[in-house]
Amino acid sequence: MDRGQILELVAHYLVIVVIVTVVLGVVRAAVGDIGFWVELAVVVVIVALYRPVVKAVDMEPSAWKRE
Template sequence: MNRDHVLAVVPHYLAMFLVIAGVLAATDAFFGGLGFWIELAIVIVVASLYRPVVRHLRIAPEPWQ
C-alpha cells in the first residue's frame, strides 16, 4: 500500500470507529450492560457491514472500489 491509499481510507476507519462507539452507546442506553461477548459480536457485525454499506452508498474511497 502506498501513502495515498492509506490517507484515503483513514477518514473511513475513523468514521467506522465512531459508528461502532455510537451503536455500543445506544445499545447500552436501551438495554443496559449486555456483557463482553455480545458487545464484541456487535462490534464485529458493525465493522463487517461498514465497508459494503459505504460501497453501496458510493462514498467509498478509491482503494475500496
C-alpha cells in the first residue's frame, strides 16, 4: 500500500467520523438522550452502511478496489 492509498483511506475515515458526529448530534437534538447502547447501534449501522454506499456511488478509494 503506497502513501496515496493511505491518504485516500484517511480521508474516508475522517468522513465517517464527521457523519457519525453529525447524525448523533441530530438524533440527540431531536430525541434527547437516547442512551449509550442506542448510540452505539447508530454508529455501527452508519459504519456498516458507509462502504456499500460509497461503492454504489463509485467513489471508493483504490485500496477497496479488487485488482
